[in-house]
Amino acid sequence: MASSLREKQIHALKRMLNFNTPVNKSTNAEPQWKVLVYDRFGQDIISPLLGVKELRDMGVTLHLNLHSDRDAITDVPAVYFVMPTDDNVQRICRDLQNQLYDSYYLNFISAIPRQKLEDLASAAIHCNSVPQVSRVFDQYLNFISLEDDMFTLRHQDRDSISYYSINRGDVRDTDMEQIMDTIVDSLFSVFVTLGTIPIIRCPRGNAAEMVAERLDKKLRENLRDARNSFFTADSVQAGQFSFQRPLLVLLDRNLDIATMLHHTWTYQALSHDVLNLKLNRVEIEEASEVKSPGGVRPTKKKKAYDLNTSDRFWQLQKGNPFPTVAEAVQEELDAYRTKEDEVKTLKAAMGIEGEDESAISMLSDNTAKLTTAVSSLPELLEQKRLIDMHTNVATALLDQIKSRKLDVYFETEEKLMSKATLDNLLEIISDPEAGTPDDKLRLFLIALICGPTLNDAQIDQYCVALQGANCDIAAISYIRRWKSYTKMTAAPSQYGGGGTKTVNMFSKLMSQGSQFFMEGVKNLVIKKHNLPATRIVDALMEMKTMQDIEDYRYFDPKLLRADSSIPRSRSPFQEAYVFVIGGGNYIEYQNLVDYAKGKSTNVPKKVVYGCSDLSNASEFLKQLGRLGQEM
Amino acid sequence: MADVTNIFKAVVKGIKSRKKQLPGDGKNEERHSIFPTPKHRGDFEVNAKEVVSAITKLKDLLLKHRKDYVNAGSHLIGEASSMTDAEREKIDTEAQNIIKKCQDNLQTVKKNAEAEKVHPQVKEHREYVLALINSYLKVVCKIYSEQRAVRVKRVVDKKRISRIEPERRLSRQYSRNSDTDNISSNAQLPSTSSGNTASPKVIQRVPSQTPNYDDSDDDISPEEAQMFEQENKAMYDEMNSLSEEISKIQGKVVEIASLQEIFTEKVLQQEEDIVKIADTAVFTTENIKEGNEEIREAMKKNAGFRVWILFFILVLTFSLLFLDWYSG
Numbered sequence: 001m002a003s004s005l006r007e008k009q010i011h012a013l014k015r016m017l018n019f020n021t022p023v024n025k026s027t028n029a030e031p032q033w034k035v036l037v038y039d040r041f042g043q044d045i046i047s048p049l050l051g052v053k054e055l056r057d058m059g060v061t062l063h064l065n066l067h068s069d070r071d072a073i074t075d076v077p078a079v080y081f082v083m084p085t086d087d088n089v090q091r092i093c094r095d096l097q098n099q100l101y102d103s104y105y106l107n108f109i110s111a112i113p114r115q116k117l118e119d120l121a122s123a124a125i126h127c128n129s130v131p132q133v134s135r136v137f138d139q140y141l142n143f144i145s146l147e148d149d150m151f152t153l154r155h156q157d158r159d160s161i162s163y164y165s166i167n168r169g170d171v172r173d174t175d176m177e178q179i180m181d182t183i184v185d186s187l188f189s190v191f192v193t194l195g196t197i198p199i200i201r202c203p204r205g206n207a208a209e210m211v212a213e214r215l216d217k218k219l220r221e222n223l224r225d226a227r228n229s230f231f232t233a234d235s236v237q238a239g240q241f242s243f244q245r246p247l248l249v250l251l252d253r254n255l256d257i258a259t260m261l262h263h264t265w266t267y268q269a270l271s272h273d274v275l276n277l278k279l280n281r282v283e284i285e286e287a288s289e290v291k292s293p294g295g296v297r298p299t300k301k302k303k304a305y306d307l308n309t310s311d312r313f314w315q316l317q318k319g320n321p322f323p324t325v326a327e328a329v330q331e332e333l334d335a336y337r338t339k340e341d342e343v344k345t346l347k348a349a350m351g352i353e354g355e356d357e358s359a360i361s362m363l364s365d366n367t368a369k370l371t372t373a374v375s376s377l378p379e380l381l382e383q384k385r386l387i388d389m390h391t392n393v394a395t396a397l398l399d400q401i402k403s404r405k406l407d408v409y410f411e412t413e414e415k416l417m418s419k420a421t422l423d424n425l426l427e428i429i430s431d432p433e434a435g436t437p438d439d440k441l442r443l444f445l446i447a448l449i450c451g452p453t454l455n456d457a458q459i460d461q462y463c464v465a466l467q468g469a470n471c472d473i474a475a476i477s478y479i480r481r482w483k484s485y486t487k488m489t490a491a492p493s494q495y496g497g498g499g500t501k502t503v504n505m506f507s508k509l510m511s512q513g514s515q516f517f518m519e520g521v522k523n524l525v526i527k528k529h530n531l532p533a534t535r536i537v538d539a540l541m542e543m544k545t546m547q548d549i550e551d552y553r554y555f556d557p558k559l560l561r562a563d564s565s566i567p568r569s570r571s572p573f574q575e576a577y578v579f580v581i582g583g584g585n586y587i588e589y590q591n592l593v594d595y596a597k598g599k600s601t602n603v604p605k606k607v608v609y610g611c612s613d614l615s616n617a618s619e620f621l622k623q624l625g626r627l628g629q630e631m
Numbered sequence: 632m633a634d635v636t637n638i639f640k641a642v643v644k645g646i647k648s649r650k651k652q653l654p655g656d657g658k659n660e661e662r663h664s665i666f667p668t669p670k671h672r673g674d675f676e677v678n679a680k681e682v683v684s685a686i687t688k689l690k691d692l693l694l695k696h697r698k699d700y701v702n703a704g705s706h707l708i709g710e711a712s713s714m715t716d717a718e719r720e721k722i723d724t725e726a727q728n729i730i731k732k733c734q735d736n737l738q739t740v741k742k743n744a745e746a747e748k749v750h751p752q753v754k755e756h757r758e759y760v761l762a763l764i765n766s767y768l769k770v771v772c773k774i775y776s777e778q779r780a781v782r783v784k785r786v787v788d789k790k791r792i793s794r795i796e797p798e799r800r801l802s803r804q805y806s807r808n809s810d811t812d813n814i815s816s817n818a819q820l821p822s823t824s825s826g827n828t829a830s831p832k833v834i835q836r837v838p839s840q841t842p843n844y845d846d847s848d849d850d851i852s853p854e855e856a857q858m859f860e861q862e863n864k865a866m867y868d869e870m871n872s873l874s875e876e877i878s879k880i881q882g883k884v885v886e887i888a889s890l891q892e893i894f895t896e897k898v899l900q901q902e903e904d905i906v907k908i909a910d911t912a913v914f915t916t917e918n919i920k921e922g923n924e925e926i927r928e929a930m931k932k933n934a935g936f937r938v939w940i941l942f943f944i945l946v947l948t949f950s951l952l953f954l955d956w957y958s959g
Contacts, residue, residue: 031764031766033763056763062755064752071753073750073752112635117635117638118646121639121642121643124643125643130643134636136634136635136638137633137634371889374890
């Protein structure tokens with residue numbers, strides 16, 4: 001029973017909080033209180049995994065940012081979880097000088113280089129606090145797990161490794177080296193946490209190849225270093241008992257840009273695209289009306305909602321198309337209402353029965369019912385909170401969909417991706433009501449990438465229309481150049497098979513008297529088609545021969561010779577890690593999840609998706625715009 | 632996860648040796664003694680740690696005697712239990728004392744902490760430390776109450792089982808008595824119905840003895856005896872039903888007690904909020920009163936202002952008329 005990457009990361013974090021001793025399961029242990037100090041990378045890593053309540057359960061009384069003003073709380077051990085950068089090391093030295101805490105457990109997110117360790121040591125000696133530094137650890141947790149099968153590398157510092165930084169025209173070699181090193185370091189920590197060594201496949205001639213070479217080298221070095229290796233037999237035993245090694249597929253974003261710009265229709269992807277889902281958290285502005293003597297003033301409140309693995313409804317519905325989700329929310333609401341009514345009737349019955357004192361036997365049933373009702377009350381309240389939250393999120397999504405006509409965009413893009421004609425494209429672009437300028441630009445870019453080839457005159461015509469709609473057409477020039485560079489004329493054919501059924505379904509929902517008025521919003525059923533990334537992963541895992549993957553490189557760090565051209569023919573892989581350099585989004589993730597589910601008939605196939613950072617379409621569009629302007 | 636503590640210590644040693652080679656100021660390094668300097672621990676920390684150790688001791692005590700206490704052996708009387716009831720009582724009272732003491736200590740620590748003037752972060756930290764100790768205490772109390780509940784349940788079961796036997800034997804005996812018209816059994820029955828844990832052996836002896844009593848009592852006639860018997864039967868039934876009802880009520884009361892506990896908890900939780908709301912409401916009324924006062928003042932001043940404006944306008948008008956009359 002393999003535990004997922006996310007669970008392993010949580011386990012490692014808990015062990016760290018327990019002063020790096022293994023966590024024992026008994027709840028009767030003495031509480032040991034401590035203070036947690038993190039930097040922003042540490043914060044990004046911890047916040048999707050452990051909430052404040054869980055931290056308190058582990059004994060963390062205060063959690064503070066490294067660079068904030070912290071008061072001296074002597075007599076308390078402090079656990080630091082930071083990246084080994086110069087600023088952080090200096091700040092730690094300052095803390096040691098000011099004697100802020102009693103003992104220091106320093107955990108560095110990635111390996112601390114020798115030089116900085118010396119700086120730390122000299123600072124500790126200088127202020128006579130060497131015995132206070134109890135332990136120093138390299139945690140190798142340099143990645144953010146968002147779901148059981150999804151991880152990214154950066155959230156708050158994503159500009160340094162975004163698509164823009166990798167592909168811009170004036171990128172220097174040193175910058176590139178730095179970016180590659182960051183990515184390799186994070187991927188290395190992923191595999192250290194997992195405890196397995198993968199087999200690496202990557203295409204030739206782009207960033208993915210560079211990353212693959214370096215990762216291979218790093219893994220090889222670590223394996224040969226018998227003293228400090230992380231991949232000894234012990235760690236494998238502690239981990240899963242799979243006898244097969246996983247496959248790591250490194251892909252570059254240039255393989256498939258259309259997916260990043262695509263409009264989407266599944267719940268999780270929609271909330272990322274429309275509501276900016278960040279680190280499993282959504283912020284919604286709720287307009288509440290405040291009645292004052294001067295008139296009705298709508299005030300906007302920002303509310304943040306957590307959408308994570310503990311939410312059962314979210315886990316079931318996050319990959320489903322939006323109308324299914326709306327129905328499901330309605331069902332949950334009905335179920336909750338029936339339970340609430342039960343409790344209420346019980347209350348009424350109790351009220352009546354309380355006056356009749358002789359009926360002791362009736363009292364017995366009611367007492368038992370009351371006990372169960374009272375004990376189930378917290379569950380009911382929790383359920384109500386979840387339903388409220390999902391109702392709010394879904395309503396916010398629906399508002400955006402209606403105002404921007406996202407369903408029309410989705411349908412058109414699906415048609416374009418299956419090589420239909422683009423007759424109504426010009427209409428949509430010139431329609432002032434349909435969507436923001438970003439939406440129109442995205443639609444046109446997808447048409448440019450996937451649709452039939454347009455000649456220059458047509459393109460100029462569209463550009464004029466787009467400019468009329470306030471779009472920034474710098475991105476178009478970049479895409480045109482990209483298209484000519486990458487010989488991706490074969491790419492559109494890979495989108496084939498996608499068609500949509502437009503079913504006007506509002507009859508069904510309206511008859512239910514639902515609060516989601518979906519009139520005018522078409523019910524679009526997503527046909528199962530595979531995006532380019534999924535196709536490649538499928539071919540590599542199943543050892544099929546496909547034209548595109550013929551010249552993919554093959555790395556196996558366990559082989560003695562670094563011979564990279566001959567892939568050993570093995571049985572199909574059961575586990576794959578797909579990593580996209582330059583940005584990823586939930587559409588690809590959902591596609592991979594669906595593919596894995598479809599393939600896991602008798603033997604479970606596991607596909608884990610990773611990307612250097614999660615960008616939604618508007619952010620990616622901005623990056624393309626900048627690239628186009630700098631051309 | 633790589634433990635680089637040793638590398639760190641090696642680096643420290645390396646740097647120290649490097650520093651010794653240079654003629655640096657020797658003052659800093661003389662202070663390094665073999666034993667680490669004793670750290671001054673604040674009162675809060677010391678007291679908090681004491682409370683925690685007391686709770687741990689209690690937990691160990693409970694767990695150590697747990698096996699004997701619970702005596703998962705048997706219900707039957709007669710098998711030697713390794714712990715008499717007296718010892719169990721002693722453990723119970725001791726545990727309760729320790730819990731009470733820990734709670735008091737915790738309260739004093741809390742009061743001392745609040746009285747001290749410290750940074751807000753330290754205050755927050757102390758709050759959470761106290762909350763952690765509190766929950767630890769609750770966990771240990773739960774162990775204790777669980778053990779106790781098991782013991783009480785066992786005693787109740789024992790009583791119930793030992794009571795069923797006399798009832799069964801009594802009913803059997805009744806059928807025999809109604810045949811033999813026995814009076815002395817009346818004397819026996821009230822005593823047996825009131826006694827609960829009495830051994831069934833006493834009753835066993837009675838049927839063997841009943842045939843002897845047939846001829847000894849000649850004061851009471853057979854009709855009166857039968858009447859007495861019926862009366863007794865009625866009384867016995869009544870007593871039985873009463874006792875059944877009592878046991879049922881006992882069960883209900885226990886359930887109600889647990890419900891009440893849950894309710895008290897919830898009510899106490901809400902009390903805080905309600906106090907806050909009451910304070911806010913009081914503040915609100917006072918603010919509104921002051922607001923009303925201010926509004927009245929403003930209105931008055933407005934009125935006065937208006938008077939002055941009108942006066943000014945009238946003066947201007949008259950002066951205009953005057954000038955006009957003067958120049959015209």
